[in-house]
Amino acid sequence: MAIRLSDVAARAGVSVKTVSNVINDYPHITEQTRAKVEAAIAALGYRPNVSARSLRKGRSDFIALAIPEMASPYFAELGAAISRAAKRRGITVLIDQTEGEAEAEKLVLDGMRGQLIDGIIFSPITTAPTRIDLAETAKPLVLLGERHAGGGLDHVAVDSVQASFDATTHLISLGRQRIAAIGVGGGAGTGSVRRKGYRRALKAAGLPHDPSLELAGTGYHRDDGAASMRELLTLPDPPDAVFCFNDLLALGALRTLAEAGLKVPDDVAVVGFDDIEDGRYHSPSLTTISPDKEWLADNAVALLLDRIAGTGEAARCDLTVPYTLQIRESTCG
Numbered sequence: 001m002a003i004r005l006s007d008v009a010a011r012a013g014v015s016v017k018t019v020s021n022v023i024n025d026y027p028h029i030t031e032q033t034r035a036k037v038e039a040a041i042a043a044l045g046y047r048p049n050v051s052a053r054s055l056r057k058g059r060s061d062f063i064a065l066a067i068p069e070m071a072s073p074y075f076a077e078l079g080a081a082i083s084r085a086a087k088r089r090g091i092t093v094l095i096d097q098t099e100g101e102a103e104a105e106k107l108v109l110d111g112m113r114g115q116l117i118d119g120i121i122f123s124p125i126t127t128a129p130t131r132i133d134l135a136e137t138a139k140p141l142v143l144l145g146e147r148h149a150g151g152g153l154d155h156v157a158v159d160s161v162q163a164s165f166d167a168t169t170h171l172i173s174l175g176r177q178r179i180a181a182i183g184v185g186g187g188a189g190t191g192s193v194r195r196k197g198y199r200r201a202l203k204a205a206g207l208p209h210d211p212s213l214e215l216a217g218t219g220y221h222r223d224d225g226a227a228s229m230r231e232l233l234t235l236p237d238p239p240d241a242v243f244c245f246n247d248l249l250a251l252g253a254l255r256t257l258a259e260a261g262l263k264v265p266d267d268v269a270v271v272g273f274d275d276i277e278d279g280r281y282h283s284p285s286l287t288t289i290s291p292d293k294e295w296l297a298d299n300a301v302a303l304l305l306d307r308i309a310g311t312g313e314a315a316r317c318d319l320t321v322p323y324t325l326q327i328r329e330s331t332c333g
Contacts, residue, residue: 003044003045003047005020008040008041012039023041060116061091061092061118062091063091063118063305064093064119065083065094066096066108066120066124068098070097074247074274075123077277081297086301089301091305105124108124109127118140118308120140120304121142121301122141123145125145125190140308141304142303153316156296158320161194163323164193164195164245166201167201167273168201170325170331171241174241174265174331174332178240179239180213180232181195181198181242182217182245183217191216195245213232215228220249221248222249225250225252225253226256228249229252241331242268242269246273250270250272251272251279253270257270264329264330266333270331271287272289272330273288274291283329284329284330284333285330286330287325288328290324
């Protein structure tokens with residue numbers, strides 16, 4: 001037979017209400033009483049009825065994190081930080097991998113798993129900005145990633161234009177003249193936004209814009225970076241520096257440079273974006289834009305929980321994530 005609250009109460013010698021208060025972590029329970037109830041729960045193997053508790057509270061204490069891919073080191077590190085931030089608040093995070101598919105991202109905007117979760121933190125890469133801006137989500141939702149103008153959804157993001165400007169300016173300060181960009185893309189996504197900062201830095205330094213130094217590739221993985229770097233090395237006048245729009249692209253580019261017998265940073269300096277752990281332990285270690293992932297996670301979770309509780313500001317909230325330029329061996333030897 002299933003163990004009931006009354007069984008726990010009888011074993012602990014307290015009321016059913018007291019057991020319920022302990023399970024729901026209500027304040028004003030003495031440590032002695034809490035210890036007796038928890039011992040009774042452990043001895044009997046009691047498991048709370050999550051569905052019933054959710055109905056009583058009006059929420060589940062589950063939130064979803066929808067990301068493009070769990071295999072990506074950046075999203076894995078970010079997901080871990082968000083899980084920690086939620087756990088500190090007594091919230092459980094469910095992970096959903098969209099793989100950047102339009103239908104999967106639409107499902108997120110329409111209120112994925114509505115009966116299970118209270119809100120969603122969402123990092124879209126395929127959905128058009130206009131679709132996101134016009135979305136009327138079924139659940140409170142906080143967006144991550146590149147900024148989109150307008151719309152009524154809360155947003156937590158790095159200023160990628162300024163960060164890319166800083167990364168490119170660092171390469172210029174080293175005396176580099178032929179600075180390539182890997183990961184350039186169209187539309188309003190990561191590639192387009194970071195290209196804006198890259199071009200702005202070149203213009204500010206009086207360096208010419210050379211379209212042959214901008215490579216889009218097919219994705220943002222190591223093999224894409226390696227392939228783009230091989231293409232750049234076939235140019236009559238190859239680059240002496242490369243700004244890669246994420247660290248995986250940079251790691252792929254470093255591999256190609258090593259295979260070509262070129263020295264980093266002597267022959268070609270390389271900068272990435274994201275500051276994943278792999279880049280810190282690579283040889284040479286990777287200079288990169290380092291977003292404060294813990295800050296991002298903590299503020300995204302806090303903002304979402306405010307929306308769930310109805311205690312946040314009425315207006316859309318737009319938070320800018322702090323970042324630093326971590327200078328390492330790939331640019332300074």
